[in-house]
Amino acid sequence: QVQVVESGGALVRPGGSLRLSCAASGFPFSDYYMGWIRQAPGKGLEWISYIGDRGVRIYYADSVKGRFIISRDNAKNLVYLQMNSLRGDDTAVYYCARGGSLLREAFSDWFDPWGQGTLVTVSS
Amino acid sequence: DIVVTQSPDSLTLSLGERATITCKSSQSLFHSRNNKNHLAWYQQKPGQPPKLLTYWASTRESGVPDRFSGSGSGTDFTLTISSLQAEDAAVYYCQQYVDPPFTFGPGTRLEIK
Numbered sequence: 167q168v169q170v171v172e173s174g175g176a177l178v179r180p181g182g183s184l185r186l187s188c189a190a191s192g193f194p195f196s197d198y199y200m201g202w203i204r205q206a207p208g209k210g211l212e213w214i215s216y217i218g219d220r221g222v223r224i225y226y227a228d229s230v231k232g233r234f235i236i237s238r239d240n241a242k243n244l245v246y247l248q249m250n251s252l253r254g255d256d257t258a259v260y261y262c263a264r265g266g267s268l269l270r271e272a273f274s275d276w277f278d279p280w281g282q283g284t285l286v287t288v289s290s
Numbered sequence: 291d292i293v294v295t296q297s298p299d300s301l302t303l304s305l306g307e308r309a310t311i312t313c314k315s316s317q318s319l320f321h322s323r324n325n326k327n328h329l330a331w332y333q334q335k336p337g338q339p340p341k342l343l344t345y346w347a348s349t350r351e352s353g354v355p356d357r358f359s360g361s362g363s364g365t366d367f368t369l370t371i372s373s374l375q376a377e378d379a380a381v382y383y384c385q386q387y388v389d390p391p392f393t394f395g396p397g398t399r400l401e402i403k
Contacts, residue, residue, distance in 0.1 A: 211340065211385075212394065216392065261339055272324060273326075274345070278351065280339035
């Protein structure tokens with residue numbers, strides 16, 4: 167079935183780095199945009215990054231621009247989020263989700279499905 | 291960036307009642323490139339990831355019960371749950387996807403009495 171599974175969450179010190187991975191299966195990965203969304207404890211959803219099917223189009227929220235890097239490996243059906251210069255307000259569950267595709271419809275940039283999330287805690 | 295707001299922040303209703311949640315955007319979500327409103331609704335239950343309910347403002351995702359319906363255009367949108375069931379207790383989010391960053395609304399918590 168169509169699914170995405172995140173991994174890599176951990177406890178990290180402020181100023182540290184971490185790389186999250188997201189493994190996709192059950193759909194033609196290289197034809198879909200992929201995104202990362204996070205949710206701080208008890209808070210709402212924050213869209214943070216989005217990558218095009220070929221990895222050329224990339225978008226970031228202002229809150230992570232210059233610190234986080236999204237990338238993908240279409241041969242391995244993986245998408246990554248490299249997080250640098252981590253701060254306390256980066257503490258959150260990080261979700262990976264499938265985005266849009268021309269296979270579905272042009273500009274169909276909603277998210278479905280979502281993974282179960284991976285917890286990143288930034289604390290000294 | 292497009293700002294998305296929702297109201298109310300929370301609501302408590304009884305089984306069988308109708309729930310109405312509104313979502314407003316700071317810019318029109320209607321795009322002439324496809325003549326559609328680029329708005330999605332999600333449901334999130336405790337300890338679970340969000341689940342897609344509707345997209346293009348009013349198209350229900352496969353498998354979503356027909357008591358869930360989305361409507362609206364431009365900057366004003368509504369999610370309606372026609373007859374509340376116990377399992378509808380959740381937080382509901384809208385999301386615009388007309389222009390990145392594809393921002394989410396702050397969420398509306400729905401409790402069932």
